[in-house]
Amino acid sequence: GAVVSQHPSWVICKSGTSVKIECRSLDFQATTMFWYRQFPKQSLMLMATSNEGSKATYEQGVEKDKFLINHASLTLSTLTVTSAHPEDSSFYICSARGMNTEAFFGQGTRLTVV
Amino acid sequence: GNSVTQMEGPVTLSEEAFLTINCTYTATGYPSLFWYVQYPGEGLQLLLKATKADDKGSNKGFEATYRKETTSFHLEKGSVQVSDSAVYFCALANNAGNMLTFGGGTRLMVKP
Numbered sequence: 001g002a003v004v005s006q007h008p009s010w011v012i013c014k015s016g017t018s019v020k021i022e023c024r025s026l027d028f029q030a031t032t033m034f035w036y037r038q039f040p041k042q043s044l045m046l047m048a049t050s051n052e053g054s055k056a057t058y059e060q061g062v063e064k065d066k067f068l069i070n071h072a073s074l075t076l077s078t079l080t081v082t083s084a085h086p087e088d089s090s091f092y093i094c095s096a097r098g099m100n101t102e103a104f105f106g107q108g109t110r111l112t113v114v
Numbered sequence: 115g116n117s118v119t120q121m122e123g124p125v126t127l128s129e130e131a132f133l134t135i136n137c138t139y140t141a142t143g144y145p146s147l148f149w150y151v152q153y154p155g156e157g158l159q160l161l162l163k164a165t166k167a168d169d170k171g172s173n174k175g176f177e178a179t180y181r182k183e184t185t186s187f188h189l190e191k192g193s194v195q196v197s198d199s200a201v202y203f204c205a206l207a208n209n210a211g212n213m214l215t216f217g218g219g220t221r222l223m224v225k226p
């Protein structure tokens with residue numbers, strides 16, 4: 001199946017700093033990418049949907065100025081957590097889909113803010 | 115709107131036992147249905163899917179049948195292994211297939 005690579009797998013950062021997470025589709029063109037957040041022992045919460053070259057569409061309750069999403073190319077989307085705080089600690093997962101394909105998931109990024 | 119409800123876990127079974135994880139959904143139109151598996155510390159992997167009523171998805175001994183009349187997509191496996199221990203998510207995608215709606219996840223623990 002198609003491969004979606006997410007980097008880094010885990011990151012620890014200090015409170016107040018910003019962290020960038022990359023999501024790459026390695027063998028297909030991702031016209032749409034999704035960013036999810038998963039709290040411990042809970043399901044995935046969709047944060048935003050981004051189409052290549054367009055601004056991301058954020059779900060209700062997700063701060064777009066805090067979670068900056070860029071989808072500048074058909075193979076790369078980035079999520080930047082700005083001015084991170086301990087409550088932003090979570091597991092972030094991206095998924096990508098191309099034209100007429102199902103969504104493929106990255107392996108996730110565990111963010112810990114200390 | 116769309117929603118997915120699956121049985122709460124954890125589900126604890128002995129090796130070689132029969133597994134059923136219930137999943138029901140609410141959706142407009144004719145969604146596609148999926149089961150994803152998440153192993154500890156990893157992202158989600160597609161386990162199986164079905165795109166229309168009465169379709170049966172199958173993979174690695176797991177099966178699920180798209181039942182439109184009962185709006186269900188229950189996951190089954192005849193004989194579980196310790197390596198099947200993971201969290202299983204039922205999900206649906208709308209007609210455009212753009213967005214997945216996930217159930218709450220069910221943790222399966224298989225003991226030797």
